Amino acid sequence: MNIIPLSVLDLGIASSLVLLLAALSWKMNLGVQNQLLIAAIRTAVQLTLIGFVLKLLFEELDPLWLIPIAILMLLAAGREVIARQDKRLAGGFMVGTSAMFVSSFAITVLALLVVVQPAPWYQPQYAIPLLGMMLGNTMTGIAVGMERLLKTVHDEKDTIEQRLMLGEGPKDALRNPMRDASRAGMIPIINAMAAAGIVSLPGMMTGQILAGSPPMEAVKYQILIMFMVSAGTGFGTLIALKLTAIKLFDERSRLRLDRLY
Amino acid sequence: MANLLSVHNLRLPTGQLISLHLAKGEIHSLNGPSGVGKTRLLRALADLDKVEGQVRLHHQSIGNFTAMDWRRKVMLVPTDSRWWLNTAAEHMAKDMSAEAELLKLSPDRLSAPVTRLSTGEKARCALLRALSYEPQVLLLDEPTSGLDPASALTVETTIAHFAKKRAVLWVTHDELQAERVADHRWQLSAETLIRVH
Numbered sequence: 008m009n010i011i012p013l014s015v016l017d018l019g020i021a022s023s024l025v026l027l028l029a030a031l032s033w034k035m036n037l038g039v040q041n042q043l044l045i046a047a048i049r050t051a052v053q054l055t056l057i058g059f060v061l062k063l064l065f066e067e068l069d070p071l072w073l074i075p076i077a078i079l080m081l082l083a084a085g086r087e088v089i090a091r092q093d094k095r096l097a098g099g100f101m102v103g104t105s106a107m108f109v110s111s112f113a114i115t116v117l118a119l120l121v122v123v124q125p126a127p128w129y130q131p132q133y134a135i136p137l138l139g140m141m142l143g144n145t146m147t148g149i150a151v152g153m154e155r156l157l158k159t160v161h162d163e164k165d166t167i168e169q170r171l172m173l174g175e176g177p178k179d180a181l182r183n184p185m186r187d188a189s190r191a192g193m194i195p196i197i198n199a200m201a202a203a204g205i206v207s208l209p210g211m212m213t214g215q216i217l218a219g220s221p222p223m224e225a226v227k228y229q230i231l232i233m234f235m236v237s238a239g240t241g242f243g244t245l246i247a248l249k250l251t252a253i254k255l256f257d258e259r260s261r262l263r264l265d266r267l268y
Numbered sequence: 269m270a271n272l273l274s275v276h277n278l279r280l281p282t283g284q285l286i287s288l289h290l291a292k293g294e295i296h297s298l299n300g301p302s303g304v305g306k307t308r309l310l311r312a313l314a315d316l317d318k319v320e321g322q323v324r325l326h327h328q329s330i331g332n333f334t335a336m337d338w339r340r341k342v343m344l345v346p347t348d349s350r351w352w353l354n355t356a357a358e359h360m361a362k363d364m365s366a367e368a369e370l371l372k373l374s375p376d377r378l379s380a381p382v383t384r385l386s387t388g389e390k391a392r393c394a395l396l397r398a399l400s401y402e403p404q405v406l407l408l409d410e411p412t413s414g415l416d417p418a419s420a421l422t423v424e425t426t427i428a429h430f431a432k433k434r435a436v437l438w439v440t441h442d443e444l445q446a447e448r449v450a451d452h453r454w455q456l457s458a459e460t461l462i463r464v465h
Contacts, residue, residue, distance in 0.1 A: 166350040172314060173359075173401060174340030183352060260335040261316055 010219050022047065064131045073131050077138055081108055084146040088247075091150040094157040097266045102250040103149050110243035111141040114235050122231060140211065140232055141239045144196060148240035149247040152192025156251055157267060159184040168262055177256040185248055192244035196237050203233060271327075272435045273342065273405045278312060278321030280305045286321070286461050288454065290405060290435035295428065297446035298439045300456035306439045307346075309456065310407040313437070314344035325404065343403035347410045349394035351382040356393035360400035367396055370426045372419070387414045392423065399430055406430070408438045412445065424449050 025047045032040040064072055085104030089095060096102065115138045119125065125133045160167060163184060170180035203209055212229035216222055257263050271289045278286040282305035290296055300306050312319040315330060315338050323330045330338055353359055357378040365375035371392045377385060378393065385393065395411060408427070412420035427436060428449060440446055446453050453465040 165346070165348065166352055168316060169346065169350045170352065171316065171335075172339055172344045172346070173397070174336045174343075176336050257318065259315055259318070261318060 018051075022051075061131070061135060064135065070127070070129055070131055073129055073134055076135065077112075080138065080142055081111075084142045087146055088150045088153065092154050092157060094154075094161050094267045096153070096157060096251060096254055097268065098254055099153065099251070102254065103146075103153060103247055106149055106243050106247035106250060107142060107145050109246055110239045111138065111145045114239045114242075115141050118231065118235050137232075137235070140236060144236040145239045145243040148192040148196060148244040151195070152188045152244040152248050153251055155191040156184055156188035156248055159187060160255060160262075161264065161267060164262065164264060171260060171262065177252065177260050177262075180262075181252050181255070185252060188248055189244060192248070193241050196240045200233050200237055203229070209233070272325065273313070273437075274322075274324040274327070275313065276322040276324075278309075278319055278323065280308050280312065280319065281317065282308055282458070284456065284458075284460055288461065288463075290437060292404075292435055293432055294451045295431050295436040295438055295449050296452045296454060297450035298437060298454045298456060299441065299443065299446060301458075304456050304458055306456055307409055309461075310344050310409055310437065310439065313405075313407055314339055314342055316344070340401050341403055342405040342407065343398050343401060344407040345394055345398045345409065345411060347413055349390050349397075351390075354381055355379050356382055356385065356390075356397065359393075359397050361402075362400050364396045364400050367399060367426075368392075370429065371396065372422045388416065388419050391415055392419070395423065395426070404434050406434055406436045408436060410439055410441065412440070412442075420445070 025043065029040040029043050032038070032043060060076065064070075064076070081104060084107055085100050088103035088107070089100050092099065115134065116128075118137055119128045119134060123133055123137075128134075160181070167180045167184070171177075199207075199209070209229050209232075211232055212225045215225035215228065254266060255263060270291060272292045273290040275286055275288050280286060284305060286309060288296070298306055298309070308317065311317045312321075313323060315323075315335055325333070325338070325341060333341070351359060355378065357364070360378075364378065368375050368378055373389060373392050373396075377389055378396070382390065382393075391411065391414060395408075398406065406427070411427070412423050415423060424445065427438070438446075438449065450465070452463060455462050455464045
């Protein structure tokens with residue numbers, strides 16, 4: 008494979024574009040320049056660190072190290088889900104994290120065991136990037152879905168309670184907010200699949216091609232990832248919303264907005 | 269008359285200890301200053317808020333009913349109605365055209381989009397919606413607020429008609445209305461609930 012190595016200068020040129028955008032934001036009083044710069048710095052630092060970790064893991068460490076790294080990734084994703092909520096649910100960290108755990112881990116393991124089949128199946132070079140892709144996308148779906156559900160329930164409290172007053176159960180009373188939230192969580196990944204290859208070349212495939220992989224191999228991996236990510240995001244979002252809905256009502260089917268903060 | 273709904277030592281979130289009994293065929297009015305806990309009491313009776321105390325329907329404790337079953341039998345009609353389907357009729361458990369006419373509401377209003385109904389029409393539709401489920405106890409939270417005097421009188425007559433088969437607890441700020449409609453009148457203060465008539 009012909010890899011053209013990137014120098015620090017190359018990355019510096021790319022970063023100058025982000026600096027330019029931050030300057031424009033400052034000039035136009037948009038107020039996003041700090042967030043933009045912090046996010047850019049986080050990208051550089053976090054990716055560099057994970058680069059070192061992966062290098063170590065692939066070349067020197069026992070594959071057992073996969074376990075704490077996977078747990079760390081999961082907890083970080085759980086924290087991100089909560090950080091993105093305007094209205095937060097008591098116990099929401101557990102809801103988001105367990106939904107991500109079930110969907111991301113199950114589908115990653117399935118992909119490793121049945122589809123990719125590296126030897127051994129948990130080989131970090133495959134397991135970590137696949138899990139990372141899964142968690143990253145599932146996290147977004149869950150965060151968007153939960154955010155939408157909690158906001159709608161907060162805003163539509165009277166409607167939900169009036170449905171309860173007519174003797175409807177939580178499932179019926181929450182039908183519309185649940186449908187909206189499920190769609191909100193899943194639409195981005197559905198759009199991404201629909202636009203893949205026509206409007207956009209997905210990041211992973213682009214990366215592989217830039218790194219010298221044959222295009223057809225990159226495409227096959229990309230399709231695999233797209234399907235996995237869609238399933239993971241969809242199942243994860245539905246699980247998280249179901250768990251959230253359970254927590255929004257008590258044993259007498261009363262709407263418990265006091266559990267939001 | 270046999271008690272339909274019995275409330276014993278119910279502690280409201282606002283602090284008062286409530287005991288009252290509603291019999292079939294009776295209308296009870298409930299008055300009191302704003303914020304004193306009238307709506308809280310109705311919500312507690314409809315099992316929408318968790319409170320301490322005993323509530324019984326036909327001598328059966330609230331715990332013997334599922335929450336959904338209880339709310340269909342002890343139904344709260346709030347002041348501001350909300351709608352989630354296109355027409356009022358779609359929200360109702362059965363055809364309410366005949367009852368609509370009692371409320372001087374043309375039956376075609378029930379099949380008009382809810383967004384085109386006036387405040388007064390929505391208030392009457394909300395009452396019809398509740399009645400369509402045939403509750404045994406009606407908890408009304410200012411059902412005539414926002415209605416003109418003539419419509420308010422129509423609503424009063426209609427509720428009196430439907431109260432023959434059920435018990436009604438009616439929150440109103442209107443003393444004259446309470447005198448017109450209620451068999452028994454209650455006053456909720458910051459300290460307690462007292463029967464004034």
